[in-house]
Amino acid sequence: MQGLLGYVVQRLLWLPVVIIVVSFLAFTITRFGPGDPISVLGQNYRDDEVFERVRKERGLDKPFYEQYYIYMRDVLHGDFGESVSIYRGVEVWDIIWPRMLVSIQPGIVALVIAFSLGTAVGVFSALRQGTWMDPFAIGGFLLLQSIPVLVSLPFLVLIFVLKLGLLPATGWGGPSVDVGPQEIALGIFSKHIILPALALSLPGVAGIARLVRATTLAVLGEDYVRTARAKGLPELAVVGRHVVRNSLLPLVTVVGLSLVALIEGAFFTETILGIPGIGELGYRAATSRDYDVILALVLIIAFAFVVANLVIDIAYTFIDPRVRYERGSGR
């Protein structure tokens, strides 16, 4: 346990470094890129003198390093600034927090679909190793994985919305709940959840299935499986009780990677389908040069990645006692 604690501390010490590097990069890119939130807002009635006055009021006239220093100081005090060109004058945290609750909904459903479907397909393929069904099942999902969301989403819309007329084309809805700064809709209780969840989950199935297939094959060769079979246990019991349980172990690592895919995918699915989550917000923030919103999103995502990976590493040691993060040459 000592070793684990040291490892966690070591990883946590890296966190500020990651945050500083990421925030500095994002800050530099936004400040030195063309356009700023004031010029986005003022598409009509452009008066440079007025613009300069408002920039000064917002501290945008200060030198770059000073702006960065002020920003980081405020962030450390829990102040992420306020939106200028998306929701004018609203605190960034008040904008992002309800939207995270929206993005999480398709995210959770997609994770569940991807993992359950991926596991099923992986175990199925492993058990059918050597038959035509094995490459066919995995290959089918590999095909889905190879199609970017940008392409697959319009297809899903074509099939489910235009041809079958089963689902709403775009948008978000459902019962609304008040989450403090804003009301959000619980799309998870409406048809609106289906398209984004499918679009987000399908590309991930093949990866999970391949992993599960590989580990299942390895487990199938283990002595205890042979023993179980030799005992005369029915195949279902062998697979269910001995094989699947042990072959799922490496999946935990994929959860982290899936998080990456989900956030990536959210930018596309939410923007295309008009779902008011953080992906759609990020796209609009970038095109509207809403500095504080962009930076807050970058920081939150970076933070989430570091922490998620850490949690997975820790979880791994609990799941498999052979994995130990020890220092020195104990082995």
Add this chain to the structure above:
Amino acid sequence: MNRVLLAIMGVMAALIVAVGVVIVVVVATGGGGDGGDNGPQTDATDEPGGGQRAEGELRLGGGEPITLDPHLTQDVSSAVYIVEIFGGLLTLEPNVQDPNDSTLQLKPDLAEAIPEPVQNPDGTVTYTFTLRENATFHDRTPVLAGDVKYSLERAADPATQSLVAEFFLGDIVGVKEKLREQADEISGVRVVNDRTIEITIERATPTFLQKLTYPTAFVVDQGEVESNPENWTRNPNGTGPYELDEWVFGERIVLQANERYHLGAPSVKTVRFLLSGEGITLYEARDIDVTSVPVTDLTRVQDPNDPLNDEYVSRERLGMDYIGFNIGAPPFDDPLVRRAFAMAIDREQIASGLFEDAVPVANSILMPGLAAYNEAAQAPAFDAAGALQLLEQSTYGGAEGLPPISYAESGAGGTAGESTALLIEMWRDNLGVEVEIEQAESATFFQDVNEGRYQMFGLGWFMDYPDEENILNIHFDSESPNNDTGYSNPQVDTLLRQALTETDPARRIDLYRQAEQQILDDVPWFPLFFARTHALIKPYVKNYLVPATIVPRLRFVTLEPTD
């Protein structure tokens, strides 16, 4: 170890079952889990009543507002809601009797009447507004002169960071000082008593009263704003015909009628805006009752055989598209080159070929609906041979002598629109000039236009109030910060400045017409098309006006009862 794994699997299994059940329930009940609202659900059936409407409820499409704070707004999608929720001393009213009439009338809103200007000895002009006795905020507290003063001072407070306060309120004595932190109050705004307020402007101009109809001059509730400065617009206490009932991020905005509205309670009690989804799709699925029609669907709805044709209306808008020539950038520093490039464009062909003649060709800068609109105004007419001749007479001596030329437009780097492609083709065919298309996303495009980085650009202008000043003075006065072409003609400056302060309407029209023709002859702008709003309106929606600019209009609408 196994216990943890089992727990993980257990949670996953539970989630799978839960999600499965939810999906089955939702699909089986046709979205019955939506809590009874009519969310944007496309229904495949062609039978009537696909999307049900509730009695007395009007359903519209809309954009997500940037803000509902009238003093911060300057964009169209926010203004649509703000003009219904808030109000100011004066308002613009569309013609309720004749929906085809695109003129807008200046009418009193919170004020009892439109005041007459009183000339002061020092050249300033004072208007005395008397507030209506029955004018109240939504919470029933009366609107007093102090509220008007507070609101104007908040709009002009540098901390509010309005980008347009100087433009809309800058005529008032003391506003410029207030905006530059040289004064705490606006010296030209004086509360006489609870129901009387005096506003003094620097010099007489008929435009000032028009500018008061813009949200920057709207009245807000001081107590509410100061007690909850961050989030007061979530439940704003305005004075308009509608109150904000709900704003669900990215999903819907619901307005409820203000039954005690001082200009008469609205007939439609609930107006529901769907903020996401494509308008025409939602309309065809009967999820909304009115939609605007994108250019791509115009051909279809204009076909008399199309079922949607009966519900199609097209109305004039106070706006236009134009090509701007940068006077300071070669080769457009030569007026002959500008004129040649204009004459090489056959706008009739673009209009008929692309837009089915649904957009009228603009031969003037002032559009129908304005007092000084002049049918006799002459923009350079299409003449390919003449254009070529002019180009040869220019200082550049012909196509070979020209520097590389690019045409800039706002865009995300995709393919240029068909109309842009036609422009490029016409310049190539008629002048022998190969023009490059340069696209910039809107965040930088407008800034670059303003800073004169382009040689020529395609842009549109939509007016906020029906006064010639809102297009001619702000774009063509050499001193105007909005002059986007660098155009400077002393004669035009004189005409425009005279017209600005001319109080005799007939003389004013004459001055503006003279200035306009001079501008058209100098070709800093080449007008392309007048803007129109194309809309589909369900037959049970009556009196839905499509005004020429954004003004309150929902209170005029009536709905036929549902079956």
